[in-house]
Amino acid sequence: MAAPLLSSLCCRHSLRHCSPRRFARNDLSFFRSLSTSISSEKSLVLSHVNEDAGVAILAMNRPPANSLSLELNEAICTSLKEIDTNPKIQSVILASTNPTIFSAGLDVTELISPDDQRLPKFWNSLQQVYIDLYGSRLAIIAAIQGHAPAAGCMLAMACDYRIMYGGGEGSTVDGRKRKSHIPTIGLNETQLGIAAPPWMGQLLVRTIGFRPAERALALGTLFPPMEALIEGLVDDVITEESFSPSADTIHALEKLLPDPIRNQALSLVMQKAFQEAELYAKISPQARVASKLVTRSESLKDMIASREADTEYFCSFICQDTVQKNLKKYVEALKKKSKSK
């Protein structure tokens, strides 16, 4: 696995497929669902490309919480690969069709009383998502509208830039009032009685620095947006107080977008993500990819070298009685909370 990945970072995609695209700052037409749009695995992922813009959107679409199952992981990788093979695309926005949950992390039901054959496949698929995102030649922008705990946070950290919704009353991207929503992000595994695997923990260390990461990992801290910004876990926090799209914009987008992501395209987070995607797409792809290689190749090599051992450790760890007990308790509490709403 190592050789293809690193060669893809070095040359396979990056140096051959370098045709930066320009598009107008406010041109939201990049969201247009082309007839060649990619939707895979029963649309667990909605993916659309705009070759003129050089930008793609990849929106996770697994209700209710975009929790990462084997199938969703595979769908993310498949979609990303399809986008990656398109030489006209330089940037991708990683988003969610759920406006309040980016991804709830691993599908915890995958971890409870797991099937022997499926569990290692499941873990491998998560490792692959990380490798494909973190090692992509594409500039990937995380549009974090909602919660991103645990592996959801990992997805965001594996991107090149993270924009988070700052929360607040009455966000009205579609003209309707909605309840106040303040998303959180972080590696909260210890709160489930498990620990983040080394490669995920190290990703946090590389993102926010050693001491803050050490503390956040131990406590399983979930950061609200402004704290995440201060820690450097996200790069930008957007509030929608001043956001009021014009009727023309809404009308144009209604024509352009398929239902699941129409409102998302109108949100300020998505528009900022678009601007950032545009910014990255303007940089010489050779230079951008080379700089990504400088900061990411060593850790990717290490992760890939320990991949099998990581899978073995994960499987035996998850199957321990105490871990199973903790996980069951956690899921019961989650279901109870959901029912009590």
Ligand SMILES: CCCCCCCCCCC/C=C/C(=O)SCCNC(=O)CCNC(=O)[C@H](O)C(C)(C)COP(=O)(O)OP(=O)(O)OC[C@H]1O[C@@H](n2cnc3c(N)ncnc32)[C@H](O)[C@@H]1OP(=O)(O)O
């Ligand atoms: C030393 C090295 C050791 C290495 C060993 C490896 C160990 C393993 C490491 C694994 C690393 C990664 C771990 C994970 O990602 S575990 C998952 C962590 N995720 C969470 O803790 C989040 C749980 N969810 C929530 O807190 C909330 O749902 C959330 C804040 C995301 C949203 O809240 P909201 O109120 O909007 O929504 P609900 O809670 O009502 O949820 C809606 C429905 O979704 C279901 N749900 C939510 N999260 C999950 C999930 N992670 N998996 C499966 N299902 C989930 C929830 O039950 C609701 O469904 P129902 O309505 O049907 O009950």
